[in-house]
Amino acid sequence: MSESLNEVLRLEALRKSYNIGQANEVEILHGINFSIHRNDFAALIGPSGSGKSTLLNILGLLDTPTSGELYLLNQATSIMDDAERTKLRGNSIGFVFQFHHLIQAFTVFENVLMPLIMVHGRPNQQAKQKAYDLLHAVGLENLSKRKPSELSGGQQQRVAIARALITEPALLLADEPTGNLDTQTALDIFELFRKVNRELGSAVLFVTHDPRLSVNCDRTITLVDGRIESDMNRTGLIGVPTF
Template structure:
């Protein structure tokens, strides 16, 4: 199966000069296959956020290589990284980060507008189809304040899928939801993974949710644990 993301020997250090140097990631080797549904698990301070930022091309590694959809990105310019991020990646966070002045449909279309500067009839059709698929057909023209927490997170998920990304990075996507809504949203992620063929990397503290993924990756103190050792 084709790889969507590969990290080789990735290290990340902060500080220098008057500040002490702290290494947060210590030689990470990791590959994600197209269409995989993977959990990333680790305690606070283990380096999950830094690793996710490097995967999402939001930070560059101090050492090592990063490949996205077969393209080397560790030394790419800021403009190239932005273009690759918009083309290949989607993001879902614990908090939905929807724009309050815009409707659900308009929020979903934001990645298209950011990437191409214009929205076509086909784009609107895809946005509406995805909203309908996630049970939001009757809420497309509502603003975020008019939606429940679960509905807001569904809009955020649809927004992440709008550009047909190869990989969605989801940072605690159910962490701000009650138990039942969290289960429903997680189930929706799983269904969309299968239907769209998009790979998902889910950061979660919930071992039950992690067990429902294809694979679990454990990060401790900036190092990946061998499979099955957690």
């Protein structure tokens, strides 16, 4: 597979500012460059205030950069309107957050199906089977009829992962997904992300403050003061820091 076909995401000279044209204008991201490929299992780390949340929102097409370009599946997103970005996001990106954002009124099974219901309406049998298969993959097939409030924190996070995978995303973005879990449950969830990356083929970008998790990722991207300080895999430097 060629480099371009293997590429899920690419940032070129990406910058983000707020309060543009005002006295309190501030630039948060300063010319970010890196790529994510289909086989990547990467951690994004950095101190509080380094710009990780801003960057993640842009990567997930929830926000737009001030300048530069974000390519998702080789498509330039700066020229897209909101509807086009929303469609691309829904088809290509899965999100898992520290807080699960499950809908308490719905069952586990219905929560997993929700991304497909929002796009296609009433789910067909194929969609239902996919939801059951994902619940089996995360070890919750016997809890499909329960409400989220009846599950533990780790179980709810597994539901959130299954929900994120229902659209078969090329990229899975995880924002501190183990931040409110105990140590063993956090390790279990980390291993589940590993399984997703290995068996389902989704590239994973894992934002974490936990060095016990980031050290076990194949690649670590360090963001400091809105710049890429380092981009390392297990064999050494793979990206050029931004200064």
